[in-house]
Amino acid sequence: MRFAHLSDIHLGFQKSKALQDIERQVFEKALDECVSLKVDFILIPGDLFHINIPEMRVQKFTFSKFRQVYDAGIPVYVVYGSHDFSPVANSVIDLLAEVGYITKVTKSNSREDGKISLDFLTDSKTGAKIAGLSGLKVGKDRQWYEKLDRSSLEAESGFKIFMFHGGISDMKTDSGIEGELMPLSLLPKGFSYYAGGHMHKFNHQKFPGYAHIVYSGTLFAGRSPDLEENAKGQRRGFVLVEFEDEVKTVEFVDLKNTSYETIEVNAKNRKAESVNQELQEKAGGIDPKDSVVIIKIYGEMTSGKTVDVDVSAAREKLFEAGAISVNISKNKLTSKEYSITEAKGEDREEIETNVFTENIGQCTSEHKELLGEKGVQLAKRLLYELSKDQLSNEKKGEYASRIRDEALAILGLDKDDHK
């Protein structure tokens, strides 16, 4: 007997047509592969969709593909992730469940003693028992797990699978994921397989009491750094598990998504013009046809603003040469001339004062009232004004113009000149 485990597909994440096509193709290829491998069932522990209700285009191809899997007689078991989660079952996942193409696993009951108990669902063909807990909006998960009645889950006999969506602090994992990690000890012990979602890289580890903790990772990309990882050769695909009364093998099935080219420019101790020039030369030096191009610009420039590093010419050149997408990462690019400084302080007021003092100190302006202590006070008053909320009886337009007028007044500007 065998099952497939895939997760974090993030359907609906991509913005450009070319990447949307890849997102769709990889998803369809994965499920086609599951059908031709004749798996007994499929597990998707969260973030099937990037948001709870993705656009119609995404819903259409998803329904059509799950229909085929359904017709092939393969059950699909799903829990919500942190992205497609809805507290009131207001997610396309619930539509798919309603028509019977997929089955939502989470069956949690809040009890009088404050604990949460979970019911098992039995896969009729294999007899595998499946329990799981959905991901929630970032940070709330832990409270749920702390209330989980683990002992009744641990007492159940047979081949058991636990589906979950969240990071485990005991595991070596990819950095930069959202939300806190939780200790492994919050998961019930003794399951045959733990199907994880949320971490975007394939990861398979064993711990005492926890036979196989497995993340399949994303199929393609669900966060912008995923594409950079792909360009570096990160494996993408799904997990195929052979089992009888226990897990026999855990195998990773690689799926190709697209080809990548990377351009890196180190801007350290340089000016924007020279960075731009190197960028253009490098863009002309690769063959980007049918590839996703990742442009990484990093380092601290000697002068100029980081916005003066202009990727538009290089981008145009790459598209002309047949690139399907150009993704730019400039978040490690800084400039000596002006850099946002982090400031510390005891409370919010003090932190605000320090941030403004540090950063205004690096500015020059002929408007002396914007500099020094005066500038700091002005910035603080502006910040206070701009963070005011809309009044309950106020229309959006009224709110916008009230805030604008107040802000202009603080700056000592005449509102009639700034319509």
Ligand SMILES: [Mn+2]
């Ligand atoms: Mn995810």
